[in-house]
Amino acid sequence: MNDRFEIPASLKRNSLALIAIGIITLLIGAFTMLGGDVYDKTRFWIVLLHNSVFFLLISVASIFIQAAVALAQGSWIVAYRRVPEAIGANVWLFGIIALVIMFCIVFGFDVKGVNPIYEWVHPGNDKILQGKSNFLNKGMFAGFSIVTVGLWAFFGRKFRAMSLAQENAPKNNTKIYWKFFRWSGLFLLVYGLTQMSTTPWLWIMSTQPHWYSTLFSWYTFASAFVSGMALILLWVVYLKNQGNLVLVTKEHMHDLAKFMFAFSIFWTYLWFAQYMLIWYSNQPEETIYFKLRQQGPYSVLFYSNFIINFCMPILILMSRPSKRNYFTVTFMAMIIIFGHWLDYYQMIVPGPMGSHWHMGWYELGIFAGFVGIMMTCVSRTLARTSLVPKNNILLKETIVHLS
Amino acid sequence: MAIKKFAVACYDDEEVLFPAVKQVRNSGYKIHDVYTPFAVHGLDEALGHKSTDLHIAGFIFGLTGTSTAVGFISWIFTSDWPLNFGGKPHFSLPAWIPITFELTVLFAAVGMVLTFCYLNQIMPGVKKHVFHPRQSDDMFVMALELNEHATEQEAIDFLKSTGAKETSVQIAEAGWWYGRFDKPEEYERLNA
Numbered sequence: 001m002n003d004r005f006e007i008p009a010s011l012k013r014n015s016l017a018l019i020a021i022g023i024i025t026l027l028i029g030a031f032t033m034l035g036g037d038v039y040d041k042t043r044f045w046i047v048l049l050h051n052s053v054f055f056l057l058i059s060v061a062s063i064f065i066q067a068a069v070a071l072a073q074g075s076w077i078v079a080y081r082r083v084p085e086a087i088g089a090n091v092w093l094f095g096i097i098a099l100v101i102m103f104c105i106v107f108g109f110d111v112k113g114v115n116p117i118y119e120w121v122h123p124g125n126d127k128i129l130q131g132k133s134n135f136l137n138k139g140m141f142a143g144f145s146i147v148t149v150g151l152w153a154f155f156g157r158k159f160r161a162m163s164l165a166q167e168n169a170p171k172n173n174t175k176i177y178w179k180f181f182r183w184s185g186l187f188l189l190v191y192g193l194t195q196m197s198t199t200p201w202l203w204i205m206s207t208q209p210h211w212y213s214t215l216f217s218w219y220t221f222a223s224a225f226v227s228g229m230a231l232i233l234l235w236v237v238y239l240k241n242q243g244n245l246v247l248v249t250k251e252h253m254h255d256l257a258k259f260m261f262a263f264s265i266f267w268t269y270l271w272f273a274q275y276m277l278i279w280y281s282n283q284p285e286e287t288i289y290f291k292l293r294q295q296g297p298y299s300v301l302f303y304s305n306f307i308i309n310f311c312m313p314i315l316i317l318m319s320r321p322s323k324r325n326y327f328t329v330t331f332m333a334m335i336i337i338f339g340h341w342l343d344y345y346q347m348i349v350p351g352p353m354g355s356h357w358h359m360g361w362y363e364l365g366i367f368a369g370f371v372g373i374m375m376t377c378v379s380r381t382l383a384r385t386s387l388v389p390k391n392n393i394l395l396k397e398t399i400v401h402l403s
Numbered sequence: 404m405a406i407k408k409f410a411v412a413c414y415d416d417e418e419v420l421f422p423a424v425k426q427v428r429n430s431g432y433k434i435h436d437v438y439t440p441f442a443v444h445g446l447d448e449a450l451g452h453k454s455t456d457l458h459i460a461g462f463i464f465g466l467t468g469t470s471t472a473v474g475f476i477s478w479i480f481t482s483d484w485p486l487n488f489g490g491k492p493h494f495s496l497p498a499w500i501p502i503t504f505e506l507t508v509l510f511a512a513v514g515m516v517l518t519f520c521y522l523n524q525i526m527p528g529v530k531k532h533v534f535h536p537r538q539s540d541d542m543f544v545m546a547l548e549l550n551e552h553a554t555e556q557e558a559i560d561f562l563k564s565t566g567a568k569e570t571s572v573q574i575a576e577a578g579w580w581y582g583r584f585d586k587p588e589e590y591e592r593l594n595a
Contacts, residue, residue, distance in 0.1 A: 276497050282489065318462070320454065402444050 003388040005244050007379050015375035022369010029362050039356040042116040045105050046207075046349055047363050049117065052098035053203055054227075054344045055370045056149075057195065057220070058337070059094050061228025062087035063156050064191055065259075067184035075397035076255045079247040081389055083235045085160040086381035087228075092153035093377055099149055102203065106141055117352045120209040128210050136209060141202055148194045155187045160381075167390050177393055196221050204344075208351035211289050213278070219270040220347065226263035227340040229256060230333035235378065237330050244387050247399055250324045254403040257323035260336055264313035267340075271306070293346055297355040301346045308339035341367065407548055407577045409435060410558040411534045412567035414543040417443050423545065423565035424449045430561065432553065435546040435577065438538035457522065461515045468510025472503040524579040532575040542568075548577075 026048075033044040062084035069077045077084070105117050115121040120136040123129035129136070162183065166176045200220040205212060213219075233256045239245045278286045293302045312335055322328045349357055389395060414420045420437070424446070427434060434450060480486065481493045491498070520526050538544040549558055549572070559570045 272497075272500060276500065279497050280489075320458070 003386045005382045015372045018368045018372025025365025038111045048101045050348045052101045056094040056098045057224035058228040061225045067187040070184040075394040078394045078398035080236045082387045088156035089160040090377045091156040095149035215274045222267040223340045227337045229259040230336040233333045251403040257329045261317040268310040292350045409573045410547045411571045412545045412562035413569040419566040420543045433548045435548045438544040460518045461511045464514030465507045465511035468507040472506035
């Protein structure tokens, strides 16, 4: 059985090339934009913020799915569980990148006494910002972000370590299984208090500090989770193409595709729930969010977001044969990741940038850089150990799994 | 409505049932159906059933629900009885989405349940022949259709060789029917 993954030369070359593209884009961006006007400077920082937060949150979704499946005692993920483990074990890297960028913005980004991205840094005479300053302040932001990222990184590495320890455990020993079960429960608590509630308020929603939505964190969670499942699927397909993961059959792919399909619908549900309540009550301080996005300069992104993230998945992934077809699911996984990258873009960028947005070489170059980092670090983690979770007590169940 | 002759085999374990199903199919007998006390994963594939078209029916029912809701609400609110809700336009699609969604789910669910009942020949008041009283208790019951090419004794011997605990030959109605079937004269009337 081909249970070891050896990183092919092409993957190394391509991922390094993507990282190089990212670094060159960053340098050119720094030279051309940091000397420009306020919108140039804002564009430089906000694209870094958008990409680092997006990649951090979709890799944390891998830890979440491990914990959720462990609590449900599911076996379908066991055949390829090294993939979410490897993504989760690299959360620390994306966490550090995101923290550095966010701290640069909060503490170092200042244009004539105003922070163009996080306006609440200097509340001034603004009554609303003063009222929110107990939560929205530099100390709270820094402390909360460090604790959040620290906990995520810890759990990502802890889950992988526990799963690897199972390989050397006595046969049919369930001690580690139940240990994993308990830690999963704890992680869901942490995840519920961070990603599903407070963290998106601080990192994303506070780019428009006068506006708020109580549904916002769920909405960002749905977006991150569906693209996290798409990311796992892309890795599984890639490893299968390399001749690894022989235990993974169409049944397992079908399950992953069902997650992509179902959570695309779930994302739309939240997207629409947020939209409809604001549209219906029609209060100026709330509609400002959609005024800018739907009727303002971002209407192209707003509608393409809906088409890419709802219409395409529901029409293409609905039938059973298309969920079991490697080409369709790979294509849709890439579409979903790109679509939710756009979704995060139109969550974060419109507030600070207004009508001065560009989608061009800089945005795509930074995106390429992050993809390169993801490919490099996850492939290295995958190559370190056997891809078959030997001795896992659910291994037999996953081999005979029928979706 | 067709009265047929069946060779019936009862197994007490699904691990015996699966190889038996395989042997029976390989030897060319026609399996009428297999009755199990619980859903056995993979049995439909072992029996060679093609995947069901129930979900296509569900999609069509769902579309019917969507168009019913959108058509009906838009007719009411734009031409039959237009009302002003907070200055919103009469044709306000976002406000109708929840109802449209609910009606889509309702039509799809009810339609699929009825289609499922029809496909499986179960419905309140409808009867089917029970090959063995323990088929809903602890026995896995397989019924083979017998015809002129297969003699009773051959079939029974073959079924015993696959590990059947009990075997029998039964003449029974293959489909469903409405009414009584415990009277011999009804059997004869149908047979005539």
